[in-house]
Amino acid sequence: MRKLLVIGIGAGNPEHMTVQAISGLNRADVLF
Known part of the structure; x- marks a missing residue:
């Protein structure tokens, strides 16, 4: 199952990114 994560950094x-945001970016196969 694929997931769509939407991560905003204000x-x-x-430096204002959360640990969860960094983790999501590290797991991502594709970034837009």
């Missing part, structure tokens, strides 16, 4: 500063 103003765009990567």
